[in-house]
Amino acid sequence: MSEKNYLKRIFQVYYKEKRSFLPKINSFENREFGFIPWNQQIMIRHYNFDNIRNLNNYLIRDGPRHVYSSATLYINPYKTPMDNKGYLGCDFIIDIDVDHFDTPCKDDHDLWYCKDCGKEGKGMPPKKCPTCSKSKFKRVSWICDHCLNIAKNEIIKLIKNFLIPDFGYKETDFIIAFSGHRGYHLKVEDDRMRQLSSESRREIVDYLTGHNISFEILGLRKFSQNIYGFLKENIGWPQKILLKLEDILKNSSPIELENLLIKFGLNKNIRKSFMNSKDDFLETISKSKRNLWIIPNFSLETWKTFLSEVVKEIGAEIDQPVSIDVHRLIRYPGSLHGKTGFKVQELTFQELETYNPLNQSDGVLDPIVFKSEN
């Protein structure tokens, strides 16, 4: 028996044994389903099931490598082409994947090699191959507690810093899932959000990531050689920026601050100016009615560069096309991830806070369903 056939059988057995545990997602009948089989790397799309039993029977019969359902609701999910499906709306999806984070642990568990010359390396691939200068790489990646924790914290940050205070959602409005591999999905099934176009979703994504922010519109001004910044009482991003700056300045050691400024790409003179003036600057931004920002060598452009980097620290690192696309398929909860064999596990916000997919004590939430017996 080939390796792939063996794995397919194991998946079939899993779906047979766990048939009563497969959750039924909301508006199940209006979702399109897609599968990637074991024998070929193509997505079989445009499936639709009347009930969860039929989906289960399909999974037991075919034991697919990956199982997806649409974030979109359709009148006729099985019809092709897409225009004939009858679009009803689309859930808002956020995908956080550790692939996007340059974590130190990647040096331990990720490899890359250049497709052109075969040069190998550890961690994230460089922009260009150091040997042949080409930019096409093959990656071999894995996961660890550390990087999964970063992805988890990013979801928590999104919820606590953006979706609850700014967008007015409640903890119970989110459906969160461990993807079974390198990250988490967050879904909002709000009727009003479902009706938003791709363009409107892009605006939400910009808000969550900090892209396309305009410091001038938010109040940053230059007036006769002086720079006037934001006030903490200004609702929205100005407030976020000032709170973050306050946090950085109050809680970072001089070395940490210096490293951060290096990361921001500021030159030595500018860094020195900032370090010398940081206490006065902290006092200014902490007071409610003071916004004259005085740091020698800081021009309006320097402030914009500096603030852009602060915005990056605040914004969430999300897979933007997933949130913008209104025809996206995402992994079905309770299904198995074909690369890891882990289960896609749905979680509440409370469960997420203490969740550790690689060492989960609660058996129901444990995504590792295949374990060797000691």
Added chain:
Amino acid sequence: MSIRHELVQHYPWLPSLEKLYPDIASKAPILFITDIFSSNPIEIQERVLTFFKASFSNLEQIDDYKIDEKNIHVYIIIKILLYLLNDKSISNRIANLYSKVTYSELIKEDDAYLYDICKDLNLDILYYQDPIKYGTIITKDQQENLYSNFRIYYTDYLKLAGNLRDEFRQLINNPLSEGYVFIQKRSISRLLQEFVREKFFLKAEYDKSSVEALKENFLKIKEFGELYERILANWELKKEDFEYSFEIKATDGSDISTNFPPCIKEILSKIQEGQNLIHNERLFIVWVLIAVNYQVDTIINLFSSMPDFNRERTAYQVNYAKKKKYIPYKCSTLKSFDLCMAKKYKDEICLKGYFSIKQNEQKNITHPLSYINIMQYRAHKKNKVSKNQHIRNNE
């Protein structure tokens, strides 16, 4: 919630028209026109004609705009006429004028009535009798306290602001808290203006044969037919001013507009249809056309089909841009402004790049002007090959 009759007369596009004036709203269009034009329709005719004439003359307001029950009739007749005229340029001109008139009425409106209007449109909006503060802007000794009487739910805000892609309207640049955007009366009025513009705006023309069949019946009503003919006659006189060809010759005599990337084509087609452009679109198209050596007069004439065209102002701005030699936005900037149309047009070069013979590798397009260069190079090579072919065939 019940809304005042006067508000519906003032703003006949409100959904409550059906509830408060069911006899008008539910009547078949042909019966409605028959009734209106059977008894002394001169005033109505003139009021409708005033709208069309003003829109053909690029006016932004209507003198002596009346708010009465006849205003509802005027609105419905305009909608019927636009359907029968089935002309995008006319529809878009009326859309712009009518929406601007609406804006100037809304901005004068009492806050409580503005709230009623929003609620009638089923918008999730919060109204505070005492304005609430959401920030302060201080520049030197000047302090501007930011207050608002309104907050609008963010999904409604995004839907209404969707077509207005100005930077200051983007969600990220606005105060958002607990799901609601703090919004000032001026901005609500502007968003509603856009909502009204969309009601008239014709994206694609209707099927000609079905319109013709309907038109025949409508034009049998004598006074209505006269009105229709007067509008057409006015349009015939004016439309020449708006119809300029986009075919512009480059130095070698070829038409380089065929080599434009989708981002430029999209803006040109908007201009041709008489759609309004946002600020960044205007800047970009002027800078591009100057960069590819279009004559200043030609650029000004292109803009003349736009609803808010002012020749003097446009000439000043185009000449200024030429003097400054601005470089058009690169692709990444266009993407951030949401002006990149590569996906919409499924353009291969934009999406997949091109093969550079010089560098022996696949390269991405990073600037619209590079796209034009590549297309011109390809067209030039194609011409050369076909010329050689022609010579060989003749030998």
